[in-house]
Amino acid sequence: MNAFFIVLLIISIHFVLSSTTLANTQFHDFVGVNGVCFVTYYKRNHLLVSNRHGILQLGTPWADGPDRITQCPIQPGASYTYRFTIINQEGTLWWHAHSRWLRATVYGALVIYPRIGSTYPFEPPKLEIPILLGQWWNRDIIDIQNQAMFSGAAPNISDAYTINGQPGDLYRCSNKDTMKFYVESGDRILMRVINSALTQQLFFTIANHKLTVVGVDGLYTKPFTTTTLMLGPGQTTDVILVADQNPGNYYVAARAYESAQNAAFDNTTTTAILAYKYAPCSGQIGTSFKPILPNLPNYNDSATVTAFTTQLKSPDNVSVPLDITEDLFFAIGLGLVNCNPGPTCQGPNNTRFAASMNNVSFQLPQTTSLLQAHYQNIPNVFTIDFPPVPPTPFDYTGNVSRALWQPVPGTKLYKLKFGSQVQIVLQGTAIVSTENHPVHLHGYSFYIVGEGFGNFNPGTDTAMFNLIDPPQRNTVNVPVGGWSAIRFVADNPGVWLMHCHIDSHLTWGFAMSFLVENGPGRLQSISAPPLDLPPC
């Protein structure tokens, strides 16, 4: 396999927004077009934008999509076509709404096949199955968001998880619509697993079958075999499954990985069925009519998460940045801000939840997008003073008083010179709780060179970094009460959001943006915006 292929694909995506005012009409519709699957979604009048999560958008930063980062929203009833080029990525990514919490149901797989004339770096599968893990609320998701932001507790408890839109037969009344994947004995199947859940990391497994991981986040990995995956929201994992078990029915299952202590969360299990064609009637298999249930780890089994994560390795041909010119340290997590007593104070002792990176709680601009403000030199939209290290260093994972860490709102960007070699240590904090955060960076795939528990120790931890074959991803699960170190070269000019991919944390302000300056050539400079970019 030539690792330096360039795939030039123009993929257009249309969203259809209907003018129906039905409050809870939500239906999905999967369409496959040239390997691209869409979920179209019709709902109330919503301003909508979507993000091609993980597509690098080299030379096409305007097509990235997050609300008021790279564009203003598409008006209800209007449509907008995203035009973009895919360079040096192959595998599974996805797209999703990126305004308020609409991505709860507005998402779909983005599958990038090997370029014509080339093939997979493994024995080609007979069958490919996209598997989109989702999270479902019976109530309108904007009501749920408002509740989470402005009142009440436990906003994140969903009513079900889903596999390709279906909860599966462990939920009441969901029996007949359970998703079935039909296979034949001996088939090699490429499963493209995507965690599309709004607020939950998920374990994924299939009864009695082994999964060989071959790629994550739109890039190949060294293959390794496991029984269980853990995916943070925003992550994808490509696995090969061989249908080598007794012909029968086996559950494909997912449920929460929840690392925050005392968290209220949805602890239900979604299932689909891996169904062998030509199996003898189900009643004759084993003792039961039912599909065989898999073992899923306990919801708080962080050891399984670490074991899975540390097996991920890039192929041997990668080159990790070694001469770091930007050495950044971001303390990340939840915090509390004082609150005038009232229904909006959902935190303890007249506080409300906030989240931050280096104590800055990110605020979206109101009137224009950051990329437009940067490109057109519009003043007073953002400031370029995001702190490269926390303003007050402290014992991040110890018991700290919240007085030390009251997030301050701001729209602060961090400027990177084109070509900078960047290292960021993402350090989890324990202000409200310690928990595993899936941190996503737009516009880049980064190397995850190290991770650990407790406070990052530059002396001893740096010496343990994997600078040979670390995995490349666009979303990293920062271990609960711990840290992850990532590296990338700032070779993609634009404004790129970095944020926790748990949407409640994002809305509470767990985000920042990089402003990457132009480089010397045309492809290294921000292009003019598309003429039809929705106006602000």
Ligand code: C2O
């Ligand atoms: Cu997949 Cu900013 O998100």
